Amino acid sequence: MAKEKKVEAITDMEVDFGQWFTDVVTKAELIDYSGVKGMYILRPYGYAIWENIQAVLDKRFKELGHENVSMPMLIPESLLQKEKDHVEGFAPECAWVTMGGSEELTERLCVRPTSETLFCDHWSHVVHSWRDLPMKYNQWCSVMRWEKTTRPFLRGREFLWQEGHTLHATAEEAVAETKQMLEVYAECCENWLAMPVIRGRKTEKEKFAGAEDTYTVECMMHDRKALQSGTSHYFGDGFAKAYGIAFSDKENKLQTPHETSWGLSTRIIGGIIMTHGDNNGLVLPPRIAPIQVVVVPVAAHKPGVMEKANEVYELLKKAGVRVKLDDSDNSLGWKCAQWEMKGVPLRLELGPRDIENGQCVCVRRDNFEKVPTALKELETAVPALLDAVQQGLFDKAKKNMDENTHVAQTLEEAKAIQEEKGGFIKTMWCGSLECEQRMKDEAGMSSRCRPYRQEHLSDRCAVCGGEAKEMVIWGVAY
């Protein structure tokens, strides 16, 4: 057929991965551009994905004893500057408010790039006794970082996230919190977003400004690049000291508490797209898909079809499935392409022939398998199919990550693998910044993490040949 495609075509990811991504986010109606560079409009369908992720995390945070709060959006410059490493890390990308109405402010105000300083300042006022600890706070908000290169979801100047901040009496407790929250992110990625992760710690070079230790979950995208999908920091007592937070312990001795923070942003939606998407568009994991099932009536004008479609819709809705009935007058082909583009995990086709046979045809978005299903069994069959799609997506992503993770014994080998295949490269490392920098300069890869799951590949650092301390995973990152 020489006819133009009616649902807007997207670029194949093999042709141009970046363009494919941009096509998907705009044409699946997740994002629209605004008038300001790097600031994006999250459209209803995109925001609904975020709301579903929020629901999962918010519930988990609260189960673990965290409380939601709301901090101001603006930070006085003097407050930001109290912790030296932190301000050095963030100052270059802060946006500043200098005017109030038509008058210049006496002190300029930073639009929060993150809120450690605000939480610390607040705690310095309200924490006095060991009885006040731990403080386990979280806030859902947006933050601003004046990035030079921007991309929808992956790097915006303003983005939505949650930032958890906690304060503990002891270092042990704070470290445990840091690790626990990383695990919450890992489980969210794996169980809800069908994204396999590598859990680990950042190197000294890659850790958060002002942190003593940064933990991360790293995912592999379809183009074999890495995406840091969630991060959790242990601050020690550095911030607490800088901001004058202290408490009296049980022996009435003045102590400095220990702090953590952890965050996950809408960037994860970019991760979902680049992990599961294909050349037909978006593919959403059923557990967070705003629409899990779309009912598409076939030959809807024929007697009984719409009635049956409505029945099925109501049935599934009652069964707790997020279902949509496409009662538009678009052609069947258009509808199929459209819902595939929008990544709906399961399409349920229902036509006169089906009704005659007491069945419908379920089509899986992950592998396009057509599954004839008896209408009587829908209530149980649909949730089972959704689970199968969820598992199918996870397995496919896991396979991609495993097949594209390689071992290198030398820098030359690492460089060759990176150039030929890309992906994650595991090597031994001596722990020096020099070797890490050389890997970056010569092989173009940054350290993604020092995984929890260590393997002993050899006794020698792949870069300098010196004594190896641990295994590092390297990769090209977003």
Add this chain to the structure above:
RNA sequence: CGGGGUGUGGCGAAGUUUGGUAUCGCGCUUGGUUCGGGACCAAGAGGCCGCGGGUUCGAAUCCCGCCACUCCGACCA
């Protein structure tokens, strides 16, 4: 921040070299026929030509400045 590309109804483009008041396809609206993988007929609506200056009788078109998007690189808690 450096290099390349782009900006014209909702989307995609033609028109810019040679200045004369905007064209096409899709989408949209209405009516009708269709409908098991991207339908068809007919009649309509819709445009500050990215923004701001300048040149000119006249600017989408020429000149200056700016902005945004996009790709590559640098940077990126």
